[in-house]
Amino acid sequence: MASSSSPFSRVSQLAVKATILAAVCLLLHGGGGSSASAAELCVSYYDHTCPDAYKIVQGVLVEAHKSDPRIFASLIRLHFHDCFVLGCDGSLLLDTFPGFQSEKDARPNNNSARGYPVVDAAKAALEKACPGVVSCADILALAAEISVQLSGGPGWGVLLGRLDGKTSSIAGAQNLPGPFDGLKNLTLKFQAVNLDLTDLVALSGAHTFGRVKCRFVTNRLYNFSGTNQPDPTLNAVYRAFLSTRCPRNGDANSLNDLDPTTPDTFDKNYFTNLEKNRGFLDSDQQLKSDPGALTTTAPIVDRFASSQDAFFKSFAWSMIKMGNILPITDPSRGEVRKHCAFVN
Numbered sequence: 026m027a028s029s030s031s032p033f034s035r036v037s038q039l040a041v042k043a044t045i046l047a048a049v050c051l052l053l054h055g056g057g058g059s060s061a062s063a064a065e066l067c068v069s070y071y072d073h074t075c076p077d078a079y080k081i082v083q084g085v086l087v088e089a090h091k092s093d094p095r096i097f098a099s100l101i102r103l104h105f106h107d108c109f110v111l112g113c114d115g116s117l118l119l120d121t122f123p124g125f126q127s128e129k130d131a132r133p134n135n136n137s138a139r140g141y142p143v144v145d146a147a148k149a150a151l152e153k154a155c156p157g158v159v160s161c162a163d164i165l166a167l168a169a170e171i172s173v174q175l176s177g178g179p180g181w182g183v184l185l186g187r188l189d190g191k192t193s194s195i196a197g198a199q200n201l202p203g204p205f206d207g208l209k210n211l212t213l214k215f216q217a218v219n220l221d222l223t224d225l226v227a228l229s230g231a232h233t234f235g236r237v238k239c240r241f242v243t244n245r246l247y248n249f250s251g252t253n254q255p256d257p258t259l260n261a262v263y264r265a266f267l268s269t270r271c272p273r274n275g276d277a278n279s280l281n282d283l284d285p286t287t288p289d290t291f292d293k294n295y296f297t298n299l300e301k302n303r304g305f306l307d308s309d310q311q312l313k314s315d316p317g318a319l320t321t322t323a324p325i326v327d328r329f330a331s332s333q334d335a336f337f338k339s340f341a342w343s344m345i346k347m348g349n350i351l352p353i354t355d356p357s358r359g360e361v362r363k364h365c366a367f368v369n
């Protein structure tokens with residue numbers, strides 16, 4: 026389709042896709058008593074039980090953003106880290122207690138994943154309006170979409186109806202896609218949850234906003250692959266800039282913008298950065314520069330760098346796919362938590 030589609034036709038195309046998925050849900054919930062088939066999520070899941078759910082979450086996010094401009098980025102990352110481990114089941118949100126180690130403690134999350142108090146605030150507001158109805162896993166899905174939209178990105182119909190799980194997987198969380206994973210391993214980790222190369226590239230585009238610690242770039246600046254040289258796929262001007270922000274023996278935890286051009290805006294600049302060797306993480310730049318990318322991810326990076334509309338369309342669809350990773354819809358396996366950090 027080589028049309029110059031307007032934002033409106035983009036949204037309506039997504040609405041059509043979401044409607045196709047949602048139809049099944051209406052059948053299950055409205056048609057009564059369809060037995061143990063794979064239940065589906067749907068956009069209208071809370072229309073009768075908590076019609077203001079979207080607005081309530083949105084209100085909490087808008088409020089939180091006033092004192093924390095980073096919060097939108099942090100919240101979408103929570104949905105990603107939740108969905109990749111045991112599916113989108115709120116497992117990330119459970120707290121550690123004696124005899125139970127939370128995913129929050131895993132290396133990719135500890136001192137890194139943030140925004141939990143805002144999720145709790147959204148949960149509290151929802152419990153007030155419609156007690157026991159909206160799951161924490163769904164709050165993360167809603168917060169992700171609202172965050173992208175409020176940052177200038179696309180909207181999509183958020184599919185809902187996930188239940189919260191009763192357990193978590195620290196091992197699964199240790200195995201989340203990592204900044205030092207090669208392109209091959211990133212591809213495999215996405216494939217393992219039914220996400221393809223387009224999803225990998227599109228979803229990586231979420232690094233168009235948010236912050237990142239120096240510790241994830243020092244090897245690229247000073248000692249790439251043990252060579253004592255910088256990463257040759259790192260733009261020299263950008264390297265000089267990052268070297269001042271992240272000196273060799275400086276604070277490994279000091280923060281940088283993932284996208285220095287428009288740090289808090291959801292746009293296609295992540296991809297235009299990659300075109301100029303200005304990706305922050307090795308896992309970012311490889312999508313364009315790894316030798317194996319030439320016939321796989323690089324053409325997709327090129328496409329998104331040249332068309333924000335193409336990126337937004339793919340991103341919205343990939344978010345819906347990511348949100349569909351192993352949702353729990355069987356009440357014998359899940360619940361609607363009263364508090365996101367604890368099972369009921």
Ligand code: HEM
Nearest residue numbers: 098099102105137202203204228229231235236237238308
């Ligand atoms: C492709 C594999 C991915 C890798 C290796 C990766 C890695 C990382 C790392 C290392 C950070 C910085 C953490 C820190 O400094 O503490 C980060 C931040 C972030 N990631 Fe990813 N990520 C990936 C995919 C994704 C996806 C799929 C999304 C969402 C759809 C996402 C959204 C974000 C956001 C928004 C931030 C900034 C968070 C904040 O400011 O609080 N990432 N990522």
Ligand SMILES: *[C@@H]1O[C@H](CO)[C@@H](O)[C@H](O)[C@H]1NC(C)=O
Nearest residue numbers: 126129130131132134135136
């Ligand atoms: C999480 O990070 C803190 C601070 O660096 C550290 O003290 C703690 O041991 C870490 N937790 C785990 C489970 O590794």
Ligand SMILES: *[C@@H]1O[C@H](CO)[C@@H](O)[C@H](O)[C@H]1NC(C)=O
Nearest residue numbers: 205206207208209210211213
């Ligand atoms: C890819 O994963 C395998 C298996 O976990 C590991 O041995 C290998 O070092 C990884 N390679 C890269 C480049 O991350």
Ligand SMILES: *[C@@H]1O[C@H](CO)[C@@H](O)[C@H](O)[C@H]1NC(C)=O
Nearest residue numbers: 247248249250251252253254
């Ligand atoms: C560079 O990395 C290699 C391999 O990781 C390591 O053996 C070496 O000590 C590092 N060099 C410096 C100066 O840190």
